[in-house]
Amino acid sequence: MNSPQEPFQSADSRRATRQDASPEMPEELTLEQEMEEVERSLHALKERYTQIQRDQQIQGQLQERTAQVKQQLQRSPAPELRTELKALQNRLDELELNLESRLFSWRSLQEPFWQIVRFGGVGIVIGWFLAFATLQSPRPAPQPSTSPSQQSQ
Template sequence: MTQNATPVDETMDFDREIAELEQAIATLKQRQAEIELAEREQVVLERQRNELKHKGSKHPDVKQELAQIQSRLEQLDLILESRLLNLWEPFWQAVRFGGLGIAIGWFISTWGK
């Protein structure tokens, strides 16, 4: 905070930061729920696919249902992969900017000598 900031400004900034943090937590909880739902659905679909394969894939209805299950499993894989990448994003941002800070600091300390 700046030296000229009033207590009201600091309170408003603090309240805003708390609201942003609450929003980030809510978003994270929503992502976690989506991932858990997708994982449960994936297990159920894989079980159904295995049961259909054991029944025999000679019937057109079974082939069609297997194709639908496989398509949905591929969609779920994409959902789970994208969620995983989103969860790692803050980590990679920290690595990127932390590394950049170290490089700049090293350059400044070397250049200053």
């Protein structure tokens, strides 16, 4: 039975009985794996942040150079300036696309998508269940109304 000293067990003996009852190894491994995943995500985020800063700096420099080339083109139209301007515009478009595409990714929509599917599906199933339940429930048959003139006859 219960001895009076059981509530005063040492912490080590309680830990030992707990480990025997449920091994904590899988939980520790998943916790370590999750921590590694968080560290990888943080590292990727830091890399992306530095890339965005670098691209924004390059974008600013290219915009300044584009303005200078446009001013030179107004003074003296030269084919070299036009080709340089086109190259600058193409590079600016690439940078802008890169900046926009990196901020938006399909991976960021993965979790909300599955939440919508899950809860939308549950809503549809509940709706079907309610519709089926209301259509299957017996409705009281309408009582023939008896008018006072029919009762007197």
